[in-house]
Amino acid sequence: MTVRDAIRAGLIDAARELGAPEPIDPVLERPRDPAHGEWATNLALTLARPLRRKPADIARALAEHLHLADIGVDHVEVAGPGFINFHLSASANARGLLDVVRLGERFGRSDVGAGRRVNVEFVSANPTGPLHVGHGRQAALGDAIASLLEWTGWDVSREFYYNDAGVQITNLGRSVQARIAQLDGRDVPIPEGGYHGEYIREIAERYVVTHPEDPKGADLDVITRFAVQELRKEQDLDLQAFGVRFDTYFLESSLYTDGKVDETVRALIAGGHTYERDDALWLRTTDFGDDKDRVMRKRDGTYTYFVPDVAYHVTKWQRGFTRAINVQGADHHSTVVRVRAGLQALNLGIPAGYPEYVLHQMVTVMRGGEEVKISKRAGSYVTVRDLVDEVGRDAVRYFFLMRKGDSQLVFDVDLARSHSEENPIYYIQMAHARMSGIFRVGNIDPASITGEGVELDALAEPEEQELIKALLDFPALVAGAAEALEPHRVAGYLLDTARLAHLWYHKHHVLNEPPRLMNARLLLARATQLVVRNGLTLLGLSAPERM
RNA sequence: GCGCGAGUAGCUCAGCUGGAUAGAGCGUCGGCCUCCGGAGCCGAAGGUCGUGGGUUCGAAUCCCGCCUCGCGCACCA
Helix, strand or coil: CCHHHHHHHHHHHHHHHCCCCCCCCCCEECCCCHHHCCEEECHHHHHHHHHCCCHHHHHHHHHHHCCCHHHCEEEEEEECCCEEEEEECHHHHHCHHHHHHHHHHHCCCCCCCCCCEEEEECCCCCCCCCCEHHHHHHHHHHHHHHHHHHHCCCEEEEEEEECCCCHHHHHHHHHHHHHHHHHCCCCCCCCCCCCCCHHHHHHHHHHHHHCCCCCCCCCHHHHHHHHHHHHHHHHHHHHHHHCCCCCEEEEHHHHHHCCHHHHHHHHHHHCCCEEEECCEEEECHHHHCCCCCEEEECCCCCECCHHHHHHHHHHHHHCCCCEEEEEEEHHHCHHHHHHHHHHHHCCCCCCCCCCEEEEECCEEEEECCEEECCECCCCECCEHHHHHHHHCHHHHHHHHHCCCCCCCEEEEHHHHHCCCCCCHHHHHHHHHHHHHHHHHHCCCCHHHCCCCCCCHHHCCCHHHHHHHHHHHCHHHHHHHHHHHCCCHHHHHHHHHHHHHHHHHHHHCCCCCCCHHHHHHHHHHHHHHHHHHHHHHHHCCCCCCCCC
16 A cells, blocks of 8 residues: 555545545645645545535644554645645655565556457558658557557557548549659649659559559559558558557458448438438438538449448447547547447447547647648658658657647657757656666666665655655556546656656765665666656657667 | 637746646756866746636636637548
């Protein structure tokens, strides 16, 4: 039992003695000001109304009923409008370090997920071009969210959905076909809505080489399949460079070949929320909160994109994912209501909030103080691989994760590639490297640090007490970030913790101190190394031993 | 016009799901350390949290109106 849990239990008992109504759920938080102790609760403030007493009186009464000396609470004080502050002894605060080294790489994990299955879909780029910076943000975000869920006990499956059917794919094939014709000396323009990038020309060149039987590019089907295959290969290389792996690649085309789309349409019609108008088939999505109804089947007999989308999500449900999370760019937010409406119209017992969406805003790239213009149509844009090649995988991933998805992200290439302490990823990794350096220089195996026999009250310096608090907060932070699906909290936490680690390292020495002090500080160094490493690992970042 | 998101220090952004005197980095200013260096340390200034109401013991956080910016508003995905 942690000190925090013990305080909580004591508060519940004390509140009960005062006649507080059940359930009693005291909130314990870290006071902003270290002078307010290690923990504080607003319990008295929340009990003021039901008990019809002044908060400060309740706080004093609670404090009198608390018996916490044996768990290391040095003293308790009532402050402000009725907060109760708990001041721990140095050793009580540091006791948690023993858990850190005991749990090692597992410190920070928890089990709220209880092994339930969750599907995390992200990137899902159309195979019509290389992955650009927006996909990069999504790859980093999706992978980190998946990782957060794993850390909190979920059975996670990472999924990539390929839109390899539809108009855009047709445009891709025609674009390549036009380039083949141009190679053949004919003046054929890129069709309207087509793709102009240099990579299209390269695919055309490869097609001609690998398909000697079709030098004029007559077979559009074969060309299209070839182009999709080539681009998928390219995207795989992009993802590989980024260190992201998927468990499942789901092809939209399979929904057609397996009859899932027709099946879904029949089920939607049977569900009674469809109607015919103007030679088209409509779904009454307004029954489920949409602002207007949507066409399912167009006049030309083909389906609109959201029909296969619904069919796709039915397969997720049928594959046993009672929870599904989609990470997408905010420019796709109009699909949210439609997909959910489609699923509701099927009457399959799928919850109304299924699937969950994490939408992220746009990315702009800055280099030399100027914005790098991105234009997909003109074929000039920064790809994920360009970025990884230029600044390294860790910097790219961290920069994409350090802002919350809701805010637009400015990617400063110059900062990302700099090896200075202004660069947050460098600064964090340096903290880890420094801790590792202590063990290297001292010729001590960090894994041998168990904390056994360490005199914890030796860790009495303010920098040590602050660092310890931060380290012990890691599991709660991971749990909160996972619940909110917000990896940026981990990124920010690592930066804050690294700062505390550097401050401690600058001011105090570990090696060559008297044994009592050295052993205690080795424990702290080991715990710091582990927590920073665990956080980096969680975000898909490396934790170098030296830099 | 409608929907979603954002608006917090000069700049880039946090703010732990409603708590105490709103924080960090960079930048600015002042001081210190330094054999070497793409260095380091300490301190200070800097805020009507876009704005006007509301909810309550208490609001940057929740609700409503308005303003500004971004993204969407196709029988494209």
